[in-house]
Amino acid sequence: MFKHYRDSSMKERFEFMSSTKKSLMFLLIAGILLSILGTYQIISADHAHSYDDPTHSIESSSYEDNYPIDENYHPPFKWYQRLYSNLWINIVYFLGISISAIFFVAIQYVSQAGWSAGILRVPLAIGRWLPIGSLLMLIVFAITNHDIFHWTHEYLYDKSDPRYDYVIDGKKAYLNLPFFLGRMVFFLGIWYLFYSLILKHVAKEDEKGGSESWKKLFTISTIFVVFYAFSQSVAAWDWVLSIDTHWFSTMFGWYVFASWWVSALALITYMIIILKDNGYLSFVNHSVIHDLGKHVFAFSVFWTYIWFSQFLLIYYANIPEETIYFVERLDSDTYYPFFMVNLILNFFFPFLFLMTRASKRFTRFLKIACPIVLFGHFIDFYLMITPGVLKANGGFGFLEIGLLFIFLSAFLYVILQGLTKLPLVAKNHPMLEESLHHDI
Amino acid sequence: MSDSGTKFVIGIYEDEDVLLNAISSVREKGVSIYEVYSPFPVHGIEDKLGYKRSRLSIAAFCFGFLGLSLALTMMIGMMTIDWPMIIGGKDFLPLPVFIPVTFEMTVLLSAFGMVGTFFVISDLKPWGIPKTFDLRSTDNKHVMAIEIEKNQMNEVELKKLLVSNGASETSIKVMDV
Numbered sequence: 001m002f003k004h005y006r007d008s009s010m011k012e013r014f015e016f017m018s019s020t021k022k023s024l025m026f027l028l029i030a031g032i033l034l035s036i037l038g039t040y041q042i043i044s045a046d047h048a049h050s051y052d053d054p055t056h057s058i059e060s061s062s063y064e065d066n067y068p069i070d071e072n073y074h075p076p077f078k079w080y081q082r083l084y085s086n087l088w089i090n091i092v093y094f095l096g097i098s099i100s101a102i103f104f105v106a107i108q109y110v111s112q113a114g115w116s117a118g119i120l121r122v123p124l125a126i127g128r129w130l131p132i133g134s135l136l137m138l139i140v141f142a143i144t145n146h147d148i149f150h151w152t153h154e155y156l157y158d159k160s161d162p163r164y165d166y167v168i169d170g171k172k173a174y175l176n177l178p179f180f181l182g183r184m185v186f187f188l189g190i191w192y193l194f195y196s197l198i199l200k201h202v203a204k205e206d207e208k209g210g211s212e213s214w215k216k217l218f219t220i221s222t223i224f225v226v227f228y229a230f231s232q233s234v235a236a237w238d239w240v241l242s243i244d245t246h247w248f249s250t251m252f253g254w255y256v257f258a259s260w261w262v263s264a265l266a267l268i269t270y271m272i273i274i275l276k277d278n279g280y281l282s283f284v285n286h287s288v289i290h291d292l293g294k295h296v297f298a299f300s301v302f303w304t305y306i307w308f309s310q311f312l313l314i315y316y317a318n319i320p321e322e323t324i325y326f327v328e329r330l331d332s333d334t335y336y337p338f339f340m341v342n343l344i345l346n347f348f349f350p351f352l353f354l355m356t357r358a359s360k361r362f363t364r365f366l367k368i369a370c371p372i373v374l375f376g377h378f379i380d381f382y383l384m385i386t387p388g389v390l391k392a393n394g395g396f397g398f399l400e401i402g403l404l405f406i407f408l409s410a411f412l413y414v415i416l417q418g419l420t421k422l423p424l425v426a427k428n429h430p431m432l433e434e435s436l437h438h439d440i
Numbered sequence: 441m442s443d444s445g446t447k448f449v450i451g452i453y454e455d456e457d458v459l460l461n462a463i464s465s466v467r468e469k470g471v472s473i474y475e476v477y478s479p480f481p482v483h484g485i486e487d488k489l490g491y492k493r494s495r496l497s498i499a500a501f502c503f504g505f506l507g508l509s510l511a512l513t514m515m516i517g518m519m520t521i522d523w524p525m526i527i528g529g530k531d532f533l534p535l536p537v538f539i540p541v542t543f544e545m546t547v548l549l550s551a552f553g554m555v556g557t558f559f560v561i562s563d564l565k566p567w568g569i570p571k572t573f574d575l576r577s578t579d580n581k582h583v584m585a586i587e588i589e590k591n592q593m594n595e596v597e598l599k600k601l602l603v604s605n606g607a608s609e610t611s612i613k614v615m616d617v
Contacts, residue, residue, distance in 0.1 A: 439483070
């Protein structure tokens, strides 16, 4: 059935070239150097003006004076908090991309999609980051919990302490360390369980053929999608929303989902295009690329819809305890530019750039759009996490870029290594023929 | 049917695969096809007929942009220029508040405009009568119409060509176009 595509000098397995490894190594070294430079800069700036400095105290208390919500005690800023905050951004961002890629695979099986049968190995490979990302998340949380998550401080729940916070105390039933850690381990564990089940049956399908595995994968994926719908929202509250402990938003789970999802789609599209340029995946035709481009376009708009739904209600209702979230970002010299950049990169750019049919059909447009959307959503996570952790002490410098490079090189290494483990084509997928002739 | 109309050769096809092959070979002979009528959408028929991509999306964009401008003009005119009002402590020009209405108007006008344009360009407008070469093209037969004057072949040759490419029957029809 697949014979005649196989004959046409097609590379079936991805080869992780040493030249690619070398460029990833350079990226890693550049990242480490930039991080050291950035850390050094922050430490020296930290020493340059102490906290008694009047100019600094004005700066940091500009909204604290106006908005009484922040009257609660916060420990003074330390340089390593910025490092921790960045670690957390990268961990959440890359973990989200890998779980969303697995979600993409599951969706294809649930909907019994034919068009995507030929490309499923790429999102499957992106999922390889999941176990490593999960481990990193647990380690980093163990080190940084007090510095990132304000609610982890014991004194907030102690009525005799002057720093007692009754709002956070009210959320104690949900936001306490054992329950939080339990949820984190439970979700990561179950996600990984489903991922390994999917991998197992995919490998079995390659070996034995027939539609047995495909039917099994349908069942597994269905259960996973239902579980993911619930667990992803809770994970978003835990890992991102709980940083701004006082604040809450009912849109937040979807907001994080949309951001993860569109990033994963952009990465899948970009990887497929790059693989095609290097002589792999020659059976993936322009219609499949077109459909992937449509996904990136559509979910960029979806992200905007969610983002705006959250913003408009808070803007219009104008309740101080809700608006504080946007005041922190809009009234700040540090974050205001990123707020606008976020909207431009994640909405205006993909919306206008990917609107025409040609831009989604020809890879040179998508090759520009996908990295920009990916970076845009990194900025999105930067904006979700940094203002909550660092307040007015945040910034965007060498450290942010350096840590992104480090994580990116590790992430790419893991997923490219993962790509070599299975053949690039699912030769026994019952829908493969449909994917090869996909025509729109 | 008046004699003043245009003369067409009509070929009836039973099967869409036969039809698609017939379109290719008829076009290869240098014959220009006036139109093909099918009871259902046939995949890939536009490519075979050599149709250019529809410009309907341009119309959709224009109507959408019209909707956007109309909505913004209306709201800014009412809320900012004609009778400025402070609502919920917002500015006189609260753009985020205008976005939902602007979005709805854009979608509404682009959808209506697109449907209207489609009806007009495909002869489904209320004041027009759709050309039907053979009524069976609305039921179970595919109909290929070839304008005789625009081709070098004569009636007999065209009929022969259509039959040799799988037409189940052929006829001559005079239509006002």
